[in-house]
Amino acid sequence: MVNLITLGIESTAHTFGVGIVKGNKILANVKKSYTTESGGIIPMQAAKHHERYYKQVISDALKEAKLDIKNIDLISYSHGPGLGPCLRVGLLATKELHEEFKIPFIGVNHCVAHLEVGKAVTKAKNPVLLYASGANTQVIAFEGGKYRVFGETLDQGTGNFLDAFGRYIGLGFPGGPKISKLAEKSNNFISLPYSVKGMDVSFTGLLTKLKQLYDSKEYKVEDLCYSLQETAFAMLLEVSERAMAHCDKNELLLGGGVACNTRLKKMSEIMCSERDGKCFIPDNSLLVDNGAMIGITGAKFYNPNKKYKLEIRPYERTDDVEIK
Ligand code: AMP
Ligand code: MG
Numbered sequence: 259m260v261n262l263i264t265l266g267i268e269s270t271a272h273t274f275g276v277g278i279v280k281g282n283k284i285l286a287n288v289k290k291s292y293t294t295e296s297g298g299i300i301p302m303q304a305a306k307h308h309e310r311y312y313k314q315v316i317s318d319a320l321k322e323a324k325l326d327i328k329n330i331d332l333i334s335y336s337h338g339p340g341l342g343p344c345l346r347v348g349l350l351a352t353k354e355l356h357e358e359f360k361i362p363f364i365g366v367n368h369c370v371a372h373l374e375v376g377k378a379v380t381k382a383k384n385p386v387l388l389y390a391s392g393a394n395t396q397v398i399a400f401e402g403g404k405y406r407v408f409g410e411t412l413d414q415g416t417g418n419f420l421d422a423f424g425r426y427i428g429l430g431f432p433g434g435p436k437i438s439k440l441a442e443k444s445n446n447f448i449s450l451p452y453s454v455k456g457m458d459v460s461f462t463g464l465l466t467k468l469k470q471l472y473d474s475k476e477y478k479v480e481d482l483c484y485s486l487q488e489t490a491f492a493m494l495l496e497v498s499e500r501a502m503a504h505c506d507k508n509e510l511l512l513g514g515g516v517a518c519n520t521r522l523k524k525m526s527e528i529m530c531s532e533r534d535g536k537c538f539i540p541d542n543s544l545l546v547d548n549g550a551m552i553g554i555t556g557a558k559f560y561n562p563n564k565k566y567k568l569e570i571r572p573y574e575r576t577d578d579v580e581i582k
Contacts (some may be wrong), residue, residue, distance in 0.1 A: 262331040262560065265319070265355075266553025269348030270340025270368045271392060272299055274308040276319035277550025278330070279557065282378040286322035287543060287550040290315050294431045298421060299392075305343035312351045319549065330361055334556020337365030338571035339394070345570040353568055364566050366555045368547075369576040370405055372513035373398055374558060375551035380538035382511045388498045388526065391514030391547070392417035392432070395459065395494070397501045398576055405576050408501035409457030416490060416516045419461035423468050423486065427479060437483045438519050444484035448477060452489055457500060459493045491522045495529045508535040515546045 261281055268275035268289070275289035292299065292307040320327060335352045338345060352363050373387040386408070387398045395411040414422070417434055424433015451467050453460040468486055471477050498510055510530050516522060523539055530537035544551060561582070 262557050263325065263329055264332045264334050264553040264557040265316070265330045265361075266549040266551065266556060267333065267335040267348045267351055268368070268547050268549045268552045269308050269312075269344050269351075270336050270338065270547065271344055272304055273547040274312055274315055274347065275547060275549035275552075276315045277548055277553045278319050278323040278325060279550055279553040281557075282554060284379075284550045285325070286319040287548050288315050288319040288322060289548055298418075298425065298431055299341070301341040301343045304341065305347055308344055308347035312347055316351065316355075327355065327359055330355075330359070332556060332560055333361050333363040334366055334552050334560070335363065336368040336371065336552050337569060338368065338574040340368060340572060342570065342572045345572060349568060349570050356568070362560075362562070362566075363568065364556045364560045365569065365571070366552055366559065367574055367576060367579045368552070369394060369396060369398060370579055371551040371555040373400070373405070373511065374555040375544050376511040376513055376538060376540050378554045379540050379544060380511065382509045382536075382538040384507055385509035385511035385538060386498060386501045386505060386507050387511045387513050388494060388517070389513040390416040390494060390516035390522070392421065394514065396576060397457070397498050399501060399505050399507060401505055404581050405579050407576050408504065409459070409497040412455065412458045412460040413462045416461065416494065417514070419465055419490065420486075420516065422465055426469055427472055432515075434516060434519065437486065438521065440480045440483040441487045441521065444478065444480040446478070446481040446484065447488060448481055448485040450485055450489045452493060454493050454496050457497050459497060461490065464489065487519070487521050491519075491525050494522070495525055498526075499529055499533065502533070502535060508533070509538060510535060511538045513540070513545060517545045518542045
C-alpha cells in the first residue's frame with residue numbers, strides 16, 4: 259500500500275520523530291531529541307521529553323508537508339525494540355490519532371525500518387545492512403524469506419560504546435560525534451583489543467582498555483579516539499564483508515546514527531570497492547532515528563484486511579518479524 263499518505267512515528271529511545279511519506283517520497287521528517295550535558299539516557303526522562311513535545315512534532319510535520327491530519331491515510335509507529343517508557347509515548351500518540359480521527363495504524367520493527375528506508379531512498383536492491391546505532395548493532399539482510407541477523411554485538415551497541423567512552427573522558431552525551439572530531443586530529447595508531455567472535459563483535463574489552471590507557475595519561479586523547487575508531491569500525495566491516503560473501507550480495511547499506519561518522523563511511527566505501535561491491539549511504543537525517551523510515555516501512559507492510567493490535571514490543575528481534 260505504498261501510495262498511502264503515511265505518518266510515521268518514531269519513539270524507541272532518545273528521539274521523538276514524525277515523518278510524512280507518500281510512496282518513497284518524504285514530505286516531512288521532523289524530530290526532537292533528548293540530550294544531556296553529562297550522563298546517558300534516563301528512560302523515564304526521555305519519555306517525559308517525548309510527552310512534552312509529541313503534539314508539537316506532529317503538528318510541525320503536518321505543517322512541513324502542507325497537509326492536514328485529515329489527509330493522513332495511515333499511522334505507522336515503531337513498536338520496538340526500544341525503551342518501554344519511550345515506546346509508550348509513540349503508542350499513546352498513535353492511539354489518540356486513531357481514536358480521534360479514525361486513522362488506521364500499523365506497528366513496525368525499528369531495525370527493519372532502517373533497512374527499508376535505505377532501500378527506498380538509495381538504489382540498493384538487495385543489500386546487507388550494517389546497522390550501527392546507540393543501542394543496536396546488527397548486520398542484517400533479507401534472505402530466505404525473512405530478515406536475518408548475520409552478526410551482532412554480544413554486549414553494547416557501537417553508539418553506546420562510543421558514548422560510554424565519551425562520558426568517561428568528559429565529552430557528555432552523545433559522545434560519538436565529539437570522538438569523531440578528536441579522531442580527525444590524529445593518525446597515530448595505538449594497538450587495541452580487536453574482538454570479532456565468529457560473526458559477532460564485542461566492545462566491552464575495548465572500552466575497558468581505552469579507559470585504562472586514558473587513566474594512564476600516557477597517550478593523547480586524539481590518538482585514543484583515532485585508534486578506537488579504526489579498531490571498532492574495522493571489526494564492524496569485517497563482519498559485514500563476511501555477511502556479503504556468505505549471502506553472495508554485493509551491496510552494503512549503512513544505517514544507524516554511528517553511520518553518520520565520516521570515517522566509517524569512508525572505510526565502508528573502501529571495503530566495497532575492494533570487492534567490486536557497492537556502498538549505499540542515505541542522508542544523515544535518515545541514518546539517525548527518524549519518523550520517515552517508520553512511515554515508509556509501515557506503508558510497505560500495511561494490509562487493510564488485517565486487524566492490528568495497539569501494543570509495544572520492547573524486545574522484538576529483527577529475526578522475529580513476521581513476513582507474509
Ligand atoms: P541512533 O541510536 O541511531 O539515533 O544513533 C545515536 C548514536 O549515534 C549515538 O550513540 C551517537 O553517539 C552516535 N553518533 C552520531 N553521530 C555520530 C558520528 N558522527 N560518529 C560516531 N557516532 C555518532
Ligand atoms: Mg535506530
